[in-house]
Amino acid sequence: MPISIQLSRGLLTAAGEREVFSRISDALLQVHGLGGNAFLAPTVIGHVDIYPEEHSYAGGKPQSLAVIEVKVPSATFPDQSVKAASSRRPRTSLMSSRRANTRETVPSST
Numbered sequence: 001m002p003i004s005i006q007l008s009r010g011l012l013t014a015a016g017e018r019e020v021f022s023r024i025s026d027a028l029l030q031v032h033g034l035g036g037n038a039f040l041a042p043t044v045i046g047h048v049d050i051y052p053e054e055h056s057y058a059g060g061k062p063q064s065l066a067v068i069e070v071k072v073p074s075a076t077f078p079d080q081s082v083k084a085a086s087s088r089r090p091r092t093s094l095m096s097s098r099r100a101n102t103r104e105t106v107p108s109s110t
Contacts, residue, residue, distance in 0.1 A: 001028070002071045003046035008056040008064035021048050024068060027092075031085045032076075 005020055012020060025044040029035050056065045070086075077083040 001025075001044045001076075003028070003044065004067075004069040004071075005046065005048045006065075006067040006069075007048065007050050008053045008066070009050050010053060011064045011066060017048065017050065021046060028070065028086060031082060 003021065003024060005024060007017065007020070025041075025046075026035060029037065029040065029044065034040050053064050054062050056063060058065050077086060
């Protein structure tokens with residue numbers, strides 16, 4: 001399950017930047033009832049890219065943001081509840097690591 005996380009520099013705390021990948025991968029495994037699965041956990045791979053804030057855009061304007069991209073087959077989301085949880089849990093995890101002076105400006109895609 002490849003995961004790509006793109007963040008604007010300064011969006012998360014330094015600790016949040018270090019922890020974000022494991023938090024997102026754990027959240028996605030939990031949604032599927034696979035948390036703690038010693039066989040599947042090592043198959044969750046990916047990277048975190050940190051970009052200068054002036055290189056991040058929302059609505060055509062510079063804006064701090066986080067983009068989480070998960071590449072999985074559509075069968076991974078058998079129904080709307082799993083799809084919604086797969087969006088909500090990582091988003092909640094990400095938001096708990098953000099800096100105090102940042103705010104959420106773009107609604108979830110669920």
